[in-house]
Amino acid sequence: MVQLNPYLGFRDTAREAMTFYASVLGGEPTFRTFGDGGMSTDPADADKILHSELRLPDGGVLMASDAPSSMTDLPSESSITVSLSGGPEDSERLHGVFARLAEGGTHVMPLDTAPWGDEFGMCTDRFGTGWMVSVAAAPAD
Structure with missing residues (x-):
């Protein structure tokens, strides 16, 4: 795999x-x-x-x-974004993870209900790494 x-x-x-x-x-x-x-x-x-x-x-x-000292041409900020996602059963954990990642960083978009029904948020941590956190909506009955 x-x-x-x-x-x-x-x-x-x-x-x-x-x-x-x-x-x-x-x-x-x-x-x-x-x-x-x-x-x-x-x-x-x-x-x-x-x-x-x-x-x-x-x-x-x-x-x-x-990066080793010889690499002098690095960008000043990360261009990497890491995505974390889970289901409704992971909501509490992912909200906690999002809050911790954003400490000392920047809230780009609060972790809240998105137009498509899932919860979604973005932040940049204090190291310059971007994070997207998504919690899938519970299935409709």
Whole structure:
């Protein structure tokens, strides 16, 4: 089975971001630094994150890394948006996740009933990653 797993790139904040995402989404992140992997010739990169994984309790994997110092042409803000979705039974959890992700970030669209009947909201977290959260409406009887 093919899986699609988001891979987020950061400028020196991957460890902090992944630790935050674990506190919001659950799971325990793993970290491998450039120093561990022998992947950088710049000593300043030794403690930067070469690769991090967060295996989510409900399935899926969120991955991330820091950019090495040699990568100077990075955009100033993330162009990545991660989508989280669930059914009516997940509403309370997803509302809590949305609120935590938006702390210190920006509410783009409140998590509320959308014109198509589901609940939908968007925010940008304090690390610049965009999030879309969707809660499917309960089926009509």
